[in-house]
Amino acid sequence: MDKMKMEFQHEKKPVSLITGAAGFLGSHLVDRLLAEEHFVVGVDNLSTGNLKNLDHVISRNDFLFVAGDITGEMELPDLKYDYVWHLASPASPKDYRRLSIETMMVNAIGTKKMLDLALAHNAKFLLASTSEAYGDPQVHPQPEEYWGNVNPIGERACYDESKRFAEALTMEYHRRYDLDVRIVRIFNTYGPRMQINDGRVVPNFICQALRGEPLTVYGDGSQTRSFVFVQDEVEGIFRAMTCHGTKGEVFNIGNPEEYSILEFARLIAQICGVELNVVYKPLPPDDPRKRCPDISKAKRVLNWEPVTPLEKGLRITLDYFSSVLRETITR
Template structure:
C-alpha cells in the first residue's frame, strides 16, 4: 500500500458515484482533505452521506462540463455515467462530459500544478480481436454506434490527457478500468452484476443477452480503488495507460448461476438478443499494473459477490 507523505487536498469528480464514493472514503481514511464534485446525474448523495460528517470532506454540486476553480494537489477525474442505460440516455451530454470534462480538469491541473488521473475504461478496446487486452492494443471501436458516445468520448479524453502532458507538461495518470462491482452500484444501471442481483432478489427472470457465453472479468471495488491510489502515487514517468481489473474470466451465464446460488433465488434464465456492439470478450492483461504498481486483485469473485449481496438485499427490502 502506498505510504502517505503529506496531507493533500484532493478533488474527486464524480465523487458521489459508485467508484467515486469508495475513493473518497479511502482518501479520507488516509488523512487527506477531499472535495467531492458531482452533479448527481447518475449518482446518489446517499453514497457519501456518512462522509459528510467528516471534517475533511466537502461536497460540491457542479457539472464538470463547466470550469471549476478550486485549489488542489491531486485530481481524480471519474465524472461520467459509466453504464449503457445512463450514458445512452443523453449521448450528447455524455460526449461533453468526457471531452469538456477532461479539458476542464486538465486546465485546473495545469493552473494548480496538480497531478490528474483520468478514469478511462476497457471500452476503449471496443469489441476486441486481441485477447486478453494489453495497453498496447489500439482497439476495435465503432465510432458511430449507440455506445460510441462513451467509447469514443473516453478515447478522446485519453488523447487530451496525453496532448496536455506533451504540450504543457501536465502530470497525468490514465487508468483503463475493467468491469468493477460492489456496494453503491446503482440498482438500475443496466450492468450485469446489478441486473442479476436485483432480478434474483425480486424473483424475476434473469436476463441473459445472446447465448450467455460472452465473457467478462469482474474486479471487486476495494481492489480497483487500491489500484487507482497506487497509480496516483507512482513516479511521474508512469503516465499509463494502465489496465486495472481482475483477469479471472468467466461466462455471463456462469455469473448468473453464481448469483442465483448466493441469493437462493428460484429465478429462471431468459434469453434476449445481444445489444449492438456489445463485446463478446473482455479480459485485462494486468502485466503493467503488476510490474509498475505491484498491484493485483486480492478478492476472488466468490468472496466479492458474497460481500456485495447484503447491499442489494437491503435495496430490495427498502423498496
C-alpha cells in the same frame, strides 16, 4: 466555505479534488483518500450519482461536497490542489445512452477543464478511462498497447469515443506541458453503491434473483466478462496516482479471471440460494463477445492485482442490494 478553506489550508495535508464523487467508484475513492488523510473536495452534478453514497462523510470537516456540472462554470473552494482524480462521466450503457451528448461533453469539455485546473495548480492528474476504449477487441487479453476496435458511429460511440478523446487530450497535456498525468482503463467493477437499476449484469442478476424473477441473459450467454471488486479497483486507482513511474502511463485495472455470462448467472443463483432460471434476449448492438485485461503492467509497476475472491465480493454486494431492496419495500 471560508471556515472550510481555513481548516484546509491550516493543516498540511494533501488536497484532492474528485470529480464524480457521488458516484459508485468516486464515493469509494473519497473513503480511500480520507483514510489516507487527504482533504477531499468532491464535485458532482448528481446526474447518475447519489448523495446517499456520501451520507457517511458529508459532515466531516476534511470533506467538502460541491454540487456542480464540471462542463460549466463552477465555483470551487480556493485551495491549492495536489491531486485531481477525474471520474465524472456516466458509466453504464443505460446511462450513457440516455445521456449520450452529456457523456461526450463531460469527457471532452469536462476533461479539458480538469486538465487546465491540474496545470494551474501543478497537480497530479488521473483520468478514469475504460476497457470500452478497446471496443469489441480482436486481441485477447488486451494489453495497454492495443489500439482497440471501436465503431465510431455506433450506439456506444458516445462513451467509447469520448473516452478515447479524453485519453488523447490527457496525453497532449502531458506532451505539451509535461503535466504529471496517468490514465487508468477500468474494467467491469462491482460492489456496494452500484445503482440498483443501471442495467449492468451484477445488479440485474442479483436483484432478479432476490425478487424471484428469471435472470435475463443477452445472446446465448457464452460471451465472457471479468469482474473486479470495488475495493480492489480503488486500490489500483490509488496506486496509479501515487506510485513512482506512473507519469504519462496507462494502466489496465481489472480482473483477468473470465466467466461466461451463463457461468456467472449460475454463481449468482447459487449465492442467492435460488434455482437458476434464465430468459434469453437478443444481444445489444456492438456488445463485445469477450473482454479481459492483461494486467502484467499494473502488476509490475504498481505491484497491484485483484485480491478479493469473486464469491466473497458478490456476497458483500448481495448484502448491499438486499438492504436497498428492503428499504424500497418498507418505504
